[in-house]
Amino acid sequence: MFLGFFDEMAAASFVAPLTDGDHGPISPDAAPVLVLYGADGPLAGTSEGEPAQEGAVTAISTAAPAVVTSAAHGLQTGQAVELVGTTARDGFYLATVLSADTFSLDGTTAGSAQAAVGSWRSAGVWRFDLPTAALPSLAAGSTYTAAVTYAVADAPKIDLHTLYVQ
């Protein structure tokens, strides 16, 4: 997919989805990696993606819906989040913000008590910086392919995007 126009030699970032064909977010085994390809093959350098938003989970209630405690989470109602590293609540949810430090997970039923640790992150939304080592190779007037590679349950995946350097 087309990422847009990028300035020559300028550091830049973009946001890309990790989703299936039905817009369902994908949970990668580890952070996805970006590699740029030009007409002559891969450019130097890689960069690791980061979730568009993320935070630590310090508690999860057993109520329905489950209430997550995360200090200064910065979310707003309706945003999609993924819980990772929790005992029983890992997955994708829409958040309803209750306070600056708590939000509930839409559609969840009562769960068992757990020593809640783990984290939350934006569901399927990752931010990538253009690899610094690749910047000198980006020529104005050229089109490049941004390959985002990751694995799901050890199965390798790749998403291809296009960007134009001006």
Next chain:
Amino acid sequence: MTDLGRYRCGDEVPVAVQVTTAAGAPAWPSAHPHLTAYDPAGDVAAVRRLPADRRGGATGRFGLAQFLGAAFAAAGRYAAVTSWPRPSGGVAVRVQAFEVVPGGHPDGPPISMAAVRLPDANRLIWQTAGGNLVTGLNPRVT
């Protein structure tokens, strides 16, 4: 990901989503989609609930024109992330992007204007797309 194009501060960006079933048929979700706009620094610039767009009797279509106010004053690439509950279960996410180029004004262009004669001076009053009323002297009205 869809590139929505280039805009200046004060413009409006059309953001829309079509909700479908797993088979691709248009369907209404159980709740409105929400738009989260991320600025070039990665911070949240705006979160909006998308209203239903029922023009033409469309099913499952939502959209709005996001006004690029002061939160979009910084030039650069913005991400427009829309999330909604999938009719088939679970969560859906769509990422679109647009670029804000230098220029424009966070209040947007004037959308109406009137000349007013006052005892002290003749003035212009205009309303901006951002909703503000602005007044100024009108040197052309005598």
